[in-house]
Amino acid sequence: MNGATYPHAAGFVAGDRPRIVTSRFEFDDAHSLERYLATDGYKGLQAALAKSPVDVHADVKSATVLGRGGAGFPAGVKWGLTPQAVWPRYLVVNGDESEPGTYKDRLLMEVDPHQLIEGCLIACYAAGLSQCFLYIRGEMAVAQERVATALNEAYAAGYVGKNILGSNFSVDIVLHWGAGAYVVGEETALIESLEGNRGMPRLKPPFFPAAIGLYGMPTIVNNVETLANLPWLMQHGVEAYTAIGTPTSPGTRMVAVSGHVKRPGVYEIVNGTTTFRELLYGDDFCGGIRDDNQLKAFVPGGGSAPWFLPDQLDLPFEAKLVSAEGSMLGSGAVIVMDDTTDVVAAAYTLVRFYAHESCGKCTPCREGAPWLERIMKRLVDGHGTTRDLDQLFEIGQMICPGEFPHPSSERLGLEATPFPFRMTTICFVGPSAYTAVDSALTLFRDEFEAKIVQRTFIPVSVGANQ
Amino acid sequence: MNTTDPATDAGSPPVVPPDPNEVRLTINGSPVVARKGDLVIAAAERVGDYIPRFCYHERMSSVGMCRMCLVDIDTGRGPGLQASCMVTVAPDMVVNTQSQAALKAQESIIEMLLVNHPLDCPVCDKGGECPLQDQAYSHGPGESRFVEEKRHFEKPIAISDLVLLDRERCILCDRCTRFADEVAGDALIHFSSRGNDTQITTFPDEPFASYFSGNTVQICPVGALTAKPYRFKARPWDLDQSESTCTTCAVGCRTVVQSSQDVLLRYQGVDSDPVNWGWLCDRGRFNFEAVNSDDRLGAPLVRVDEELQPTTWNAALARAAELITEAKAVGGAGSIAVIGGARGSNEDAYAWARLAHDVIGTPNVYPQMGDGAQINLLGFDRATIDEAANAATVILMAPDLKEELPVLYLRLRDAAQKRRSRIIEFAQKRSGLSAQAWKTIEYHAGGITEAVAACINDPDIVRQLATGSVVIVAGRANLAEHPREVGNGVIAALQIAPGAKVLPAMRRGNVVGAIEMGLVPGDGGMPVLAIANAAAAGNVECLVLLGCDPLADFPDTDLARRMMAGSPRIIAIDTFLTKSNASADVVLAAAAYGEKSGTTTNIEGRVTTLAAKVTPRGTSRPDWMIAVELAELLGGDLGVSSVDDLTEAIAANIDGFGEATVSALRVARDGVVCHGTLPPATARIVTIDERNNYDYRLVVSRKLYDNAVGTAKSPSLAHLTVASELHMHPLDIERVGSTDGADVKVTSKRASMVFKVVADDSVVRGSAWVPFNQPGPSIGELIDSAEVITDVRVESF
Amino acid sequence: MMARLNEANVVYAKEIIGRYPKARSATIILLHLAQQQDGYVTNEAIKHIGELVGATSAEILGTATFYEMFKFEPVGKYLINICSTMSCALMGADELMHHAEHKLGIKAGSTTPDGLFTLEHAECQAACTEAPCLQVNYRHRYRVTPNDLDALLDDLQNSRLDGEVPPHGTVARVRQHIPSERAVGAVPPDEVNIAPEWMPAPAEAQK
Ligand SMILES: Cc1cc2nc3c(=O)[nH]c(=O)nc-3n(C[C@H](O)[C@H](O)[C@H](O)COP(=O)(O)O)c2cc1C
């Protein structure tokens, strides 16, 4: 297999392909200001400051920089959603990376923190954001140290703070860090957390953070990788950026492939064109399934994404096509299961995750996720009943009424049900708790049945109070 | 649409400008006109489509937590399930509360909520009036498929002296916690932990000690929160209830009074939009215990050889009439004084006013105990509570509203919180509202006029006063300061804010009614302090205590004592034996709140009805009936024989009360606002000598819970009184060379006493504050009500 | 008073609070500070933080208990978090956990008698490609074999990693410092209502 790896960037695999956000990864001192400056550092900021904020915003719009946090919403469009004449506006950087399978933002913060800082500055300049809060996941000690060091250097060197590079552009970047709660990655929960509260999502429509966010003010929430794209974009221009990938999915994106492949790792791939097959089997990618086993199924976009089968291998990293096949690209995380995998046990780890991470706000998530978890545990331990299988499905209906997204399958003669689903909860944690269960149950029901012992079921009457 | 409209034909189409605040949408197939900003759940309810809910509460912000209110909402992109408590109406929105998806979702939420609910309804206070139970039947699946072990907690735990929490029953709707934080401003209960382990908790050693804690019990949609005074007392279906008005203070919150087997069991707040929004303070909510107290007088008492002994009404009334007749013979009608009457109904006050003025013929009648404000405070252009809570500026020169008029405090707090109003507070001691006040101007007793006048030099204040309507909330901030200062303050405020309206912050339940009904001095009559001095000098032959306790309530304790001692004949009308009426010659047992119907008048002049829910204790009877009977014995005739007669007589004879007829009040649930014809108070400024800087200016005011019978006779509340201690600013304590918690000698012109001194930075430097009528040394001993202010020397030992 | 924030930390706390438009925003950072000082979050510290940011103790407790990292009683000097979410589970996280339990002689969720190690199940640590992984005081270890784990515990026991792994409570050892001469300062929502200096007039912004 070819493609270089570097101990200081654990997991990253370079290859013969364009690199936008990982361009400095081969340097073990990429995180230092010195190296950063020696490798075009802060050139993008200078290019931006040479233009009017409006023009920079226009560039980001026409480059269609897709959000890398999960929703895939174009950054340029999001910045434009702030209400006219309402000030101040804030930037909140989402560095809470904790979606199962996802590993990229931490790498970007540890290896190339100045690139992120430069990206934040460009965003603040273009969208008129008066203060930036860089929220790093609590459990990332090294990332916090690297970013803190980089910020201290950048302040000292005049890249951050008052009158940046002698211009009238002034903004503070405040390093903030969490304390362990996956749901805080959801942008409205992130804002609650940043306000010092319990990280419980706020209801969005009709008030998205861009309209009413931090302290009730217009707030742009962007993912680390999203912002890390901006320096390169500003330095090399829209054409260079859109020359890579497809019109609807330009540029590159970082994808972490974990699980049963020969070379798990983090790859910066060309957006829109690279297929899952290339990624999993390609020689300068993962190089195939471990021990040359058969591929059983894979999670295409993080723990919240419905599973795919080998049937979907030839799909490219293109949101529309993927959602038509019943899943999402999410946060760029592919988890691979070979044919030795106990899918019930695998799904259980995800249910347990979401049940544990529920914030407790919505009844269906708070009560439903642990309910699913208990049934799945029972099934994994071999104490399940046939009734349990229907029950899993019925609980799923309570969280996500209607047909749940799933891919097409030749083996099962199954038509795809496109993404997304209806939901009774505020955020996606509730539905995500059911996603893996539904995928496993829909695509591998026989494996559940194999684990079942017959037992009868006694309903408990709700009318117990008469 | 009628196209052959003649007007149209005439070529002049009728121009109907569309109301910009109107939003037209469709709910369950029918067109609905809602107002901009309305939530779907509220708009639907208004047109009769009730959407089930648990966390939503119309008086609090929406959180969309329980998900019970999910309905199908189509805003053009096809129907989708949304929480109707979070979505505001939009033009052409199509709402379906009955779609398959919506009904299924609601059913699911119920099943989910019951997953960890103990279903112990048979032993739950809420059983029978429980939204969860009700909606489980109306919107639930009928069976639970949850066969696992439920969540378990130790049950129940006391989160305050009055409220217990059963965490197993809790459905985490965030209502109590939102109330504590948003409405009461006492965020002492909060969620803790996460996800399925989430629970409501208080912090160790910081209980939910809020004056408003009872409201959380009322709004809890399950039986998780229960109130000690009501726990296990009755099942909702045994309760018999009537709407009434709380007369604990003069805000006049609307309530329902509930009883079972002729015993009062519970008061619940009723949402009266102009007044209390459904809230009650704990004192008003729980003091029904006093009505049920064993210490209540059940029969009249007459003094027989030094002992008060129960007797018949004939004997008692005859004796009372005899005492009055004697007094008249000895000293003339004017030697008879009637004080009190601010705790009864309008009808009680009216009957007694007629008895005193017309039948007995004395002008010496007064409703307050020298602890109130001038009666002419009612003569200013009067504001309503709504006007105050919507004014651009509120000028606050009153006692601490949180302590004395708690629900008015909630209304003004809301106004400040939601940025409708800015509060300019004049404070001798920082109050519950200081945190919300835009400006708190500290001053010393006797200095209100200067303090207010000085505001014209503050451009911010001048600018603020010009921004819109101004309401002055005025009352007796300091019992150690002459009541006249209240009027002086208002007059000064009207100088800087001409045209401002005034909301009198008077405390005692029906004080406004008593004044308006005529329990005030007649021609040449004396106010209460003059009456007291006359009595002390032996010039009052008969003193009538109409439901009042001067020894407890007179700020000047010594004067009260001398008044009692100097009165050869004392007749009391009361529900309990008190310090004061214990020395009476006749005590006529009065019916209490909840035992008599009638009307009451709140601070804004709002007349509302009182319900008789239980029969009076023993042979006790309403004050008005006693007045009617006494009048007869005295050869007069009030010409009334029922409460309704009196209500009609009031409407007919009291200027400004014409609207408050029996029939009008029966339909007007929020009552009728009536203002009498008193002239406004006039300024009477007496220059006072400078405080010499060894002395401290005394501030005395009330706390919510004190020794008043209503509290003292309510076991659940009695222990909530605070100690009678001297509060001073920490720096002033240092200055007198003492320390927090030490004993100090406090000396006024009157007397010298020992108090424990407490550091309290809410006390303005140079002042010293003592709570009134609390267990411990009586600060009243140091007050001379003839003085404008009381300065005290504080010495450490 | 011990367990409230000490003087040095109060100074730092005030600096942190000053960076935010609203003091309350510093809550989580101050809770970390308290945990750094005492190894866990004490009730006294919660009270103190409430005073510093203007919230009730109940509110601070509510925030603190929402987050995984805050402990309310003492834990070991080294917190060993073994990831057990899908990617790691697929790569043998359970075996690693069993080995750790056996080796330390404790069940996940408890602390060794010598107070040196606390072992915990953890959820996804954003190192999924390096499975199975773990964290010691929130510092990653990748593709951990039972032997690697033994070696790690041995190194920690013999203080060979003191330079790299601070005791539990300290997360990042580097703090951000905003030099006053460079600081723009917190931008409070209520006081600022105009566009920042560098933004063009709204007219141009429209297009
Ligand atoms: C439950 C949940 C967890 C999420 N976690 C993260 C996260 O860890 N990091 C992230 O950047 N976005 C996360 N997101 C997406 C954010 O809500 C938000 O869409 C994103 O940060 C916006 O940035 P972008 O537009 O640059 O992608 C999460 C969303 C949900 C519903």
Ligand code: SF4
């Ligand atoms: S879905 Fe779950 S995690 Fe998301 S807001 Fe609701 S309860 Fe919280």
Ligand code: FES
């Ligand atoms: S009432 Fe709307 S979510 Fe609870």
